[in-house]
Amino acid sequence: MGCDGGTIPKRHELVKGPKKVEKVDKNAELIARWSYCALSQEKLRRPIVACELGRLYNKDAVIEYLLDKSAERPNTEVVVHVRGIKDVKELNLTDNPAWEGERANSKGDRYEDLHCAMFICPVVGLEMNGKHKFCYLHTCGCVFSERALREVKTEICHKCGDPFQDDDIMVLNGNKEEVERLQQRMEERRARAKVAKKSKKNKAAETVSKPEDTKENPAPPKAGSSEPKAAAENGEDGGSSGPGLSSSSSSSSSKLSRPIAAGGGKRSIQEMAEKSEIYKSLFTSHSTAKRTKEQTSNWVTHTPYHF
Ligand SMILES: [Zn+2]
Incomplete structure (x- = not known):
């Protein structure tokens, strides 16, 4: 194969093999879920809400979506189960004192410390960076690490003192099984709400008809x-022609x-x-x-x- 001009290149010399798919750093993706809105993909900033499947959103992004569901936007498939603003819960998060804010990361001269989270667990101090499991309470929206909820058995919220049940604990950014469980619970909750609404309606009809009956009675008296x-x-x-009766x-x-x-x-x-x-x-x-x-x-x- 001298450089005599008569060489015929083989295929493998001309055609490069299939492009190596750049592996998405699973860790980075996981971390991204804890610092970016699942809908708008913007950085999470207060007010932050969570849906019943445990995803995190910026509240304004959810509101924008709800105002015009027909508008074309990316990622709307993550919020199809959100029917109204009542289907999301505003989270009561605890700031991480070590968080230096956006400025520290935007300098560019330092490695973006993905492990430094904006928020921490108020009970045990774990950082909410995706490494630890975190939950929020459906009743009050307070956020804790799962470890805190597991280790400190309580029926009132550690942070605001509201009572809650095991059923109110919602895993944030859970794995597939956890999301499936949340979905099941969401459907159950909605079915219950529907039944409660129906019975309430019936009760309301009863109470409406009752006053009508009582209203009817005082008419003759x-x-x-x-x-x-x-x-x-x-x-x-007849007695006196009073001026008041004129x-x-x-x-x-x-x-x-x-x-x-x-x-x-x-x-x-x-x-x-x-x-x-x-x-x-x-x-x-x-x-x-x-x-x-x-x-x-x-x-x-x-x-x-x-x-
Ligand atoms: Zn609370």
Whole structure:
């Protein structure tokens, strides 16, 4: 194979083998999940929320997604189970005193210390850098290392004192099995909520129908209580021409109520055979004057005479 110009190169000399796929540093990917929003891929910054599958997000990214779900964005498949802002929980994280903030990393003259986490466990001080398992409580959103929750058995939150149950412990960025378990629990929780909502609705319907019944009852006494008043008015009217009774409404009402007083009771008017139906309909005791459920208000600001 001298350099005589007559050499024929073999295939392997011309064609390079398949490109070596650059291995994604699993460690780096894992760490990235703890410092970047799962939706927007931006650096996590407060307020940070977690979904029911234990993923971490920037709250504003989730809100942006919820405001317009139809907009095309990458990564929306990670939040399809988030129906509303109530499906995510704002996390109560504990700052790591050793964290130097963004500036320390942006200088560029030093190796980005991925092991220095922004947050720590408030109980045992472990850094939330992906090396240790962390959980949040679904009830209050406080975040702890799993070790703290396991070693210090408690039924109230270490940080804020809210009571919680084992079922409220949500693993953050868990492995496949843990996420599957969270998914199962999420579905169970949602099914329970649906049932509770239904029964609540039924209860609400019951309580709504009850006041209507009680509302119906006080209506006749209302009309009845007006009778003595009318009688008193009549008495005043006959006794002295008081200046307070000069208004047209009171005089017309007293005119109307006079026959009632003469009849000696409201029922007698409706029972009088010699009176016409139209005459009877002038009075509140008539069936047409009775208000239906919808027309009955909770308080009465007028006198019943105006009907
Ligand atoms: Zn708490």
